[in-house]
Each structure stands twice: as C-alpha cells, then as structure tokens.
Amino acid sequence: MNPNEASWREQAWSRGTAEEYDLVVVGGGITGAGIFRDAAARGLRVALVEQGDFASGTSSKSSKLVHGGLRYLENFEFGLVHESTTERTRLERLAAHLVRPLPFLMPVWKASKHPLWFLDMGLFVYDALRWFRGDPIHRRLPRGELTRQVPGIRTDGLTGGLRYYDAVTDDTRLTLENVLDGVALGGVALSRVRAVGSRFQEDRVAALEVEDLLQPGRKGLLRTRAVIVAAGPWTEATDDALGVQDGPRLRPTKGVHLVFPRSRLPLDQAVVATTPQDGRVFFVIPWHDATIVGTTDTDDPEDPDRVVATAADVEYLMTALRHHFPELPLETGDILGTWAGLRPLLREEGVSASKVSREHSIHVDRRGIVTIAGGKLTTYRLMARECLESARRFLPSPLPPWGVADRPLFYRGTITDDQARQDEILRLQRLHRLDTAVARHLVHTYGASAEEVLALASEDPSLANPLAPPWPVLEAEVVWAVRREMALTLEDVLTRRNLLFYLVGPSLEAPARRAAARMALELSWDPDRIEREVTDLLDLQARHLAGVRGTASPA
Ligand code: FAD
Numbered sequence: 001m002n003p004n005e006a007s008w009r010e011q012a013w014s015r016g017t018a019e020e021y022d023l024v025v026v027g028g029g030i031t032g033a034g035i036f037r038d039a040a041a042r043g044l045r046v047a048l049v050e051q052g053d054f055a056s057g058t059s060s061k062s063s064k065l066v067h068g069g070l071r072y073l074e075n076f077e078f079g080l081v082h083e084s085t086t087e088r089t090r091l092e093r094l095a096a097h098l099v100r101p102l103p104f105l106m107p108v109w110k111a112s113k114h115p116l117w118f119l120d121m122g123l124f125v126y127d128a129l130r131w132f133r134g135d136p137i138h139r140r141l142p143r144g145e146l147t148r149q150v151p152g153i154r155t156d157g158l159t160g161g162l163r164y165y166d167a168v169t170d171d172t173r174l175t176l177e178n179v180l181d182g183v184a185l186g187g188v189a190l191s192r193v194r195a196v197g198s199r200f201q202e203d204r205v206a207a208l209e210v211e212d213l214l215q216p217g218r219k220g221l222l223r224t225r226a227v228i229v230a231a232g233p234w235t236e237a238t239d240d241a242l243g244v245q246d247g248p249r250l251r252p253t254k255g256v257h258l259v260f261p262r263s264r265l266p267l268d269q270a271v272v273a274t275t276p277q278d279g280r281v282f283f284v285i286p287w288h289d290a291t292i293v294g295t296t297d298t299d300d301p302e303d304p305d306r307v308v309a310t311a312a313d314v315e316y317l318m319t320a321l322r323h324h325f326p327e328l329p330l331e332t333g334d335i336l337g338t339w340a341g342l343r344p345l346l347r348e349e350g351v352s353a354s355k356v357s358r359e360h361s362i363h364v365d366r367r368g369i370v371t372i373a374g375g376k377l378t379t380y381r382l383m384a385r386e387c388l389e390s391a392r393r394f395l396p397s398p399l400p401p402w403g404v405a406d407r408p409l410f411y412r413g414t415i416t417d418d419q420a421r422q423d424e425i426l427r428l429q430r431l432h433r434l435d436t437a438v439a440r441h442l443v444h445t446y447g448a449s450a451e452e453v454l455a456l457a458s459e460d461p462s463l464a465n466p467l468a469p470p471w472p473v474l475e476a477e478v479v480w481a482v483r484r485e486m487a488l489t490l491e492d493v494l495t496r497r498n499l500l501f502y503l504v505g506p507s508l509e510a511p512a513r514r515a516a517a518r519m520a521l522e523l524s525w526d527p528d529r530i531e532r533e534v535t536d537l538l539d540l541q542a543r544h545l546a547g548v549r550g551t552a553s554p555a
Helices: 005-018 030-041 070-075 078-094 116-128 143-149 171-184 232-242 311-324 377-390 418-431 436-459 476-484 490-497 509-523 527-549
Strands: 023-026 046-050 100-109 139-141 158-168 188-191 193-201 204-212 219-224 227-229 253-261 270-274 281-287 290-294 337-343 360-365 369-374
Touching: 005 188, 005 219, 023 030, 023 219, 030 046, 030 171, 030 377, 046 171, 046 193, 046 219, 070 078, 070 116, 078 116, 078 158, 078 377, 100 116, 100 143, 100 281, 100 418, 116 158, 139 143, 143 158, 171 188, 171 377, 171 490, 193 227, 193 232, 227 232, 232 369, 253 311, 270 311, 281 311, 290 311, 311 527, 337 527, 360 377, 369 377, 418 436, 436 476, 476 490, 476 509, 490 509, 490 527, 509 527
Parallel strands: 023 046, 023 227, 046 188, 100 270, 227 369
Antiparallel strands: 100 158, 139 158, 193 204, 204 219, 253 290, 253 337, 270 281, 281 290, 360 369
C-alpha cells in the first residue's frame, strides 16, 4: 500500500466509484469486516464502506473474549454453546496470534447463586459440547489453591472454585485483520465514507450513495447488485437512509470496562464472578500487562457516536470489585482508561437488559438489501456465511463455497497454536536481541509479520524506540499503521492500531506527540494539523475519563 494517505485513499475512492460490484457492505465492525473478507475469498467483487475508522463502533469496546457462552447453558441453549465453543477452537488455530486461550477462575462462596457441584456439572457439559477437544478441560480448585492464585480475593465464605478455559483476543485487531485480508483478496475498503442512500432500477438496488467524510461535499455512487447493512447500533438509521422497511429493530444496551494497572490488580488468569448489586456476571481479565474489569449492561438510548462511561457505571463496577477483592486498596484514581460500547441487540421487551438475547437476525429486502443485526464477536465468521447465503439470490450464481472455512487470518502466517506462538516469540527475541515483552507484544499483535515491522527499525534505528516506555509498543508501529493498516488519524493509531490510549492514563500526551511527529513525516502534516490531532486525542481521553474523574463529560 502506498505510504501516502491521499494516495491510497484516493486510489480506493476512484476504484470504488468506477467499478461495478457484486456486493457492497456497509459497516466496518467485526460483522461487516467478516462478511467483506468472506465475500472476497469467494471471489466476489466486493467493497466495504465504514463511516469512521474500521472497528471504531462496538467492535473495539467488547470484553475481548472469544467464548462459548457458558451462561447460555442456564437457558439450555446447547446448540448455541456447541457452535460457539467449536468456533472458538477453530479461531485459536486460524488466528492463533490473536485468539489465545485464557484460564478463567470461578470462585464459589457459600452465598453464591449456585453451589460448587452444580457449577462443576455445568462446566462438564461445557467441555462436552466441544467434545473435550482443544483447550484443557475444567477442574475444581480447593479454597487454598484459589486464594493463592487470586491475590486479594474475598475469603469470607469462600468454599473453593473452578478453572475452565475460554479465549481472549483484541477485538479491534481481529476486525482490522479481516478488513486487511479482504483487501488482500481483491476487495476495496474505505474508511470515513458513509452510506447515505440507495438507487434502484426496476425495483432492484443498482447503487449505493456514499459521502466522503474527509472531503465535505464529495459524494459518490458505488454500483452494485446487492448491499449488506452491518451497521451495529446504527442499523435502524442506516436502513432508514437506504429506504429499507421492516428491518430489524434494536434494543441497544450499554457495556462499560475499566482498565487498571496490573500492579493494582495482579492477575494472570481471568476471574469470573457475579455482582453483589444485581447478580450479573462480571469479569476481571488480564489484558496487555494491565487488568480490565467489566461489564455493565444497561438500556441505553444514547447516541452511539457519543457513548462513554458515566460516574454511575464506574461506581457500579468499583462496588463489585471492592466486594470481591476487599484486600486490594483499589481507588478510582488507579483507573488508566475506560471504554463504553452499545451492544446492537435485537429488540425484546419484558426482560432485563442482561437477559436480552445475543442471537442475530437477518432481514432480506426483496430489492437486494440485506440487513444483519445482533450476534457477537465470537461467531462472526458463521454470521458472515449465513448472511451471504441469505443474499444468495442477488449474487452471482452459483455462490462459490465458504472461502474462509480454513483460511488463516492475515498476519498469522505459520503460527498455528500456542507452541508455535511461543517459539516465534523466542526466535524474535534471540535474533533481534529484544526484550521479552517487546517480542511477545509484536507476535501477539502482528503474528508472523512481526519481523516486517522490525525491518522498519533496521532501516531507521530510531524506530526501535518504545513510544511510551515501559509499554512495549515501538515507534515503528506508528509507521506500519500508516503504511500498511490504513490509519488516517492519531486516534486511529493510538486507540485501534495499538492500544496505548487505554493503557497509559495521564501520561498520554508525550507518546501522542511522538506518534503525531512520526505521522506528520508519513502524511505531510503541517504543525497546525499535528496540534489538532494531539488536542483531539486528549479531548477524547478527557471524555473517556470524565466518569472516573467526576467531571461532567464535555459535549
Ligand atoms: P459495530 O462494531 O458497531 O460496527 C458497525 C459499524 O458500522 C460501525 O463501525 C459504524 O461506524 C458503521 N456504520 C454505521 N452506519 C454506517 C453508515 N451509514 N455508513 C458507513 N458505516 C456505517 N462479543 C463476544 O463475542 N465476546 C465478548 O466478550 C463480547 N463482549 C462485549 C462486551 C460489550 C460491553 C459489548 C458492548 C459487546 C460485547 N460483545 C462481545 C458483542 C460484540 O462486541 C458485538 O456483537 C460486535 O462487536 C458488533 O459488531 P458489529 O460489526 O455488528 O457492530
């Protein structure tokens, strides 16, 4: 890809508006990105438009778990659990650098909703539904072992616990790599382009009307036989703009996460417990040398563009945390970052927010516009397949078979499992004399392409400097993000190509300035633009932390 913003984006815009497509996908979250990649792998002529940055919606705000949905067992949804656990095992192979097994500890107290034996039985079923394949099977832990493994856990009434396995990922990068792979397979992807309308010919969709959000007033037409709307919380608004009637109606619920320094919440395994306030499941998850806590689940009519953690959200999670970890002196002042997202759930009345189904639905408008809503990150490939099959009658016939069934994700290369990943970390560490944390971070982020990122630093040794020491992110990654990963702004780089925005807390300004200076060289930014990018990012952080600092969220 050409290193110049204007150049690659201009090329994509010109190509996008000149060609004729089999399919245009609206929405570059995990759902749209999965459909885009699947369509490209089947050889369809496909384009993707995203109004923000890729993954800037809900798909960068999840709990980052690729999971079988243990709690669905409570409702006897065995089929759903089987499907999700099987897919999790597949993703641990096809995207092994990004989807990594993680042990979960489930402490059980006398006052817990379910006794130990009952949960033990549930986890037996959970293991059985993946035919005991893949990760190790669960096991019981005596009280003493649990207290050793979970420092600070409430011991009062603790009877023991269980350890089972699910997987952790980076939702943002999982989404991004689907987009990049779709592009590598011949698709066209454009960020900051909004779908604003559709044109019909003889009662069939003929083109999608789009607006370039980086060049006010610039509009274009993408000629296509079919459109798939995968617009997450923006589904209803997008369907309205495109003239779709009777599409899915949503009940978006808000979920918030808090980020703590690992030193304040020292865990190397995740902990799952229920909140004392309303008995909802919440997680404490080790994540990038930090620990995240989440999530809330509340009905939220807020504008999806402006959703942030409020003081009430922070208080809810802090109360749950302090209840279960009474020995740890945790303060809101420890919080490094937050994120808040809206689950694009299907409308369901008469149940609490946390009981709304996580299933997805596909609506087919006979004129060639298909809308998908609901679902979850874990099953995005299966949702994409089903969605393309639902759109089959508008696509070239016969529809080629599932193109990504066994296709590894973009940066995975030769990394196929835990062992290969560890071997690659060791190899890079020795070959390039890297710190373990740097080698691990690079492999977990770029898989077998980590070496290509390092190659930038051999051309310019200053790129080997960490951007925000002691975090292992290198300056080379800023350049890589611009040249190879379609990053256009400082926010794209520090919130979604790497995650420093969420990890460095009050020390954000210095790395932001360093990264902006690097981007300026790549993208010919003048000093005013650099200043604007830095200010915008610091304002965004102030909004994210307003609920923590007790300041009103700036409008
Ligand atoms: P989004 O990611 O929101 O993508 C939709 C995109 O469409 C947006 O980027 C938006 O900008 C774009 N768009 C909208 N309108 C237009 C338009 N007109 N033109 C162009 N672009 C447009 N799932 C799991 O499997 N595991 C988890 O651990 C998990 N945890 C979660 C925790 C929380 C707090 C939340 C909120 C969700 C969680 N989920 C989890 C669910 C999962 O994150 C979502 O189901 C998934 O990310 C939704 O992806 P999406 O692509 O449908 O929506």
